[in-house]
Amino acid sequence: xxxxxxxxxxxxxxxxxxxxxxxxxxxxxxxxxxxxxxxxxxxxxxxxxxxxxxxxxxxxxxxxxxxxxxxxxxxxxxxxxxxxxxxxxxxxxxxxxxxxxxxxxxxxxxxxxxxxxxxxxxxxxxxxxxxxxxxxxxxxxxxxxxxxxxxxxxxxxxxxxxxxxxxxxxxxxxxxxxxxxxxxxxxxxxxxxxxxxxxxxxxxxxxxxxxxxxxxxxxxxxxxxxxxxxxxxxxxxxxxxxxxxxxxxxxxxxxxxxxxxxxxxxxxxxxxxxxxxxxxxx
Amino acid sequence: xxxxxxxxxxxxxxxxxxxxxxxxxxxxxxxxxxxxxxxxxxxxxxxxxxxxxxxxxxxxxxxxxxxxxxxxxxxxxxxxxxxxxxxxxxxxxxxxxxxxxxxxxxxxxxxxxxxxxxxxxxxxxxxxxxxxxxxxxxxxxxxxxxxxxxxxxxxxxxxxxxxxxxxxxxxxxxxxxxxxxxxxxxxxxxxxxxxxxxxxxxxxxxxxxxxxxxxxxxxxxxxxxxxxxxxxxxxxxxxxxxxxxxxxxxxxxxxxxxxxxxxxxxx
Numbered sequence: 389x390x391x392x393x394x395x396x397x398x399x400x401x402x403x404x405x406x407x408x409x410x411x412x413x414x415x416x417x418x419x420x421x422x423x424x425x426x427x428x429x430x431x432x433x434x435x436x437x438x439x440x441x442x443x444x445x446x447x448x449x450x451x452x453x454x455x456x457x458x459x460x461x462x463x464x465x466x467x468x469x470x471x472x473x474x475x476x477x478x479x480x481x482x483x484x485x486x487x488x489x490x491x492x493x494x495x496x497x498x499x500x501x502x503x504x505x506x507x508x509x510x511x512x513x514x515x516x517x518x519x520x521x522x523x524x525x526x527x528x529x530x531x532x533x534x535x536x537x538x539x540x541x542x543x544x545x546x547x548x549x550x551x552x553x554x555x556x557x558x559x560x561x562x563x564x565x566x567x568x569x570x571x572x573x574x575x576x577x578x579x580x581x582x583x584x585x586x587x588x589x590x591x592x593x594x595x596x597x598x599x600x601x602x603x604x605x606x607x608x609x610x611x612x613x614x615x616x617x618x619x620x621x622x623x624x625x626x627x628x629x630x631x632x633x634x635x636x637x638x639x640x641x642x643x644x645x646x647x648x649x650x651x652x653x654x655x656x657x658x659x660x661x662x663x664x665x666x667x668x669x670x
Numbered sequence: 671x672x673x674x675x676x677x678x679x680x681x682x683x684x685x686x687x688x689x690x691x692x693x694x695x696x697x698x699x700x701x702x703x704x705x706x707x708x709x710x711x712x713x714x715x716x717x718x719x720x721x722x723x724x725x726x727x728x729x730x731x732x733x734x735x736x737x738x739x740x741x742x743x744x745x746x747x748x749x750x751x752x753x754x755x756x757x758x759x760x761x762x763x764x765x766x767x768x769x770x771x772x773x774x775x776x777x778x779x780x781x782x783x784x785x786x787x788x789x790x791x792x793x794x795x796x797x798x799x800x801x802x803x804x805x806x807x808x809x810x811x812x813x814x815x816x817x818x819x820x821x822x823x824x825x826x827x828x829x830x831x832x833x834x835x836x837x838x839x840x841x842x843x844x845x846x847x848x849x850x851x852x853x854x855x856x857x858x859x860x861x862x863x864x865x866x867x868x869x870x871x872x873x874x875x876x877x878x879x880x881x882x883x884x885x886x887x888x889x890x891x892x893x894x895x896x897x898x899x900x901x902x903x904x905x906x907x908x909x910x911x912x913x914x915x916x917x918x919x920x921x922x923x924x925x926x927x928x929x930x931x932x933x934x935x936x937x
Contacts, residue, residue: 548781552742554846557774557777557847558793558846559767559794
């Protein structure tokens with residue numbers, strides 16, 4: 389039963405550690421490589437002039453991405469947080485809850501290009517928003533909704549049950565307990581989750597490709613939610629595939645700007661989470 | 671059948687004077703598991719009643735039936751009656767919020783909210799429609815005084831309750847309960863997480879409070895039960911084995927199992 393050992397425990401332990409450590413290190417390589425390539429090739433092109441020029445520069449795309457992200461958050465966050473509160477605080481296990489969870493998982497699994505086509509059919513055409521900031525933000529909202537629900541629910545569940553019990557035992561209703569105890573204590577986690585979701589939305593191309601994004605030399609900035617907008621990922625896509633003779637430097641500079649925006653959102657979320665964890669003491 | 675009932679009536683003594691709570695054939699289930707079996711007992715008003723028994727005997731489950739805190743737990747089913755004075759608190763249409771205003775609860779682990787000392791005590795009154803600022807100040811002060819905490823915290827009411835020691839936190843939780851002016855205070859092993867000095871202070875406090883409140887305390891500390899309570903109930907495997915004056919339960923228990931338990935032969 390015991391058999392003959394091929395390796396001594398010491399050696400096998402060392403081998404396992406080396407293998408696992410290497411696997412861990414390999415995960416970091418792509419991140420480092422992507423950032424390094426972007427910086428090396430794009431830093432020179434990323435001049436102040438290129439960043440801020442309204443024509444032939446990045447400012448319209450950055451402004452468009454900012455508009456999309458803000459509107460997406462305004463649409464998705466209330467629904468996402470409300471759904472998370474329902475799932476975490478009100479629901480009882482059963483068929484209905486299983487169906488809701490199944491829907492969330494599957495919504496998260498839908499490829500983003502399908503979201504884009506769906507947005508085209510529903511928001512652009514059926515609801516008549518046209519190719520617009522609003523249609524794009526609605527489509528992105530659908531894309532990030534599962535992320536927001538999952539992150540918010542996680543934050544709500546981290547509030548200890550004994551705090552809820554304390555409030556209920558004092559005669560607090562379920563809603564009073566959610567409103568005065570659970571939500572304030574979960575808010576930091578919820579906001580962190582929202583920022584991460586927003587970072588995801590900022591980097592997507594496919595969902596806005598058919599619903600919101602367009603080049604316009606006459607109106608580089610949207611004037612209402614029914615205007616088309618430019619966005620960083622879309623601009624990169626167009627520069628790389630559709631416009632001939634764009635200098636490589638400009639493409640890489642755009643890519644660098646996009647990576648900085650997305651990683652910037654993540655960095656803010658990570659710093660916030662670390663600070664709030666340090667401040668929390670229940 | 672008659673013999674059994676005759677025996678039961680000896681073991682479960684009905685207290686003299688006015689009765690605050692009365693349970694009639696109370697059964698409780700967690701899913702398929704029966705946590706309480708046919709518990710019928712009367713709990714006297716403005717006395718301290720201790721519930722003792724080994725871990726898992728149902729004493730905490732019984733306590734949580736009295737303010738319907740078991741409602742929070744999934745899969746719990748309750749049969750029988752629990753009368754608070756004349757009202758069956760499990761009858762349809764019972765206002766659980768009103769019930770929990772009348773029947774407060776102190777938990778095993780101190781659970782102050784992560785907010786200031788003042789806001790912790792003011793939490794209950796604010797839920798139920800706070801009076802004006804002066805009124806609230808008065809409630810906070812008198813609740814903290816009743817909980818013997820005022821002198822220690824009066825200069826730092828705006829500081830976080832989480833900075834208090836464990837014993838102070840538990841007295842704050844008691845003050846928080848008193849602030850909603852309950853009639854009954856349920857205490858679920860309130861000293862388990864505390865050191866002997868803090869435990870002593872809570873016990874002193876209970877003895878002061880019993881003049882105004884009906885107190886039911888679950889404890890696995892038999893010395894605590896004998897020090898603070900006037901009535902004691904002994905639970906075993908979900909059944910109330912014996913209930914009566916504390917002195918009788920500890921000095922001349924009628925049931926063999928009670929005798930074994932209070933003499934420390936098991937549990």
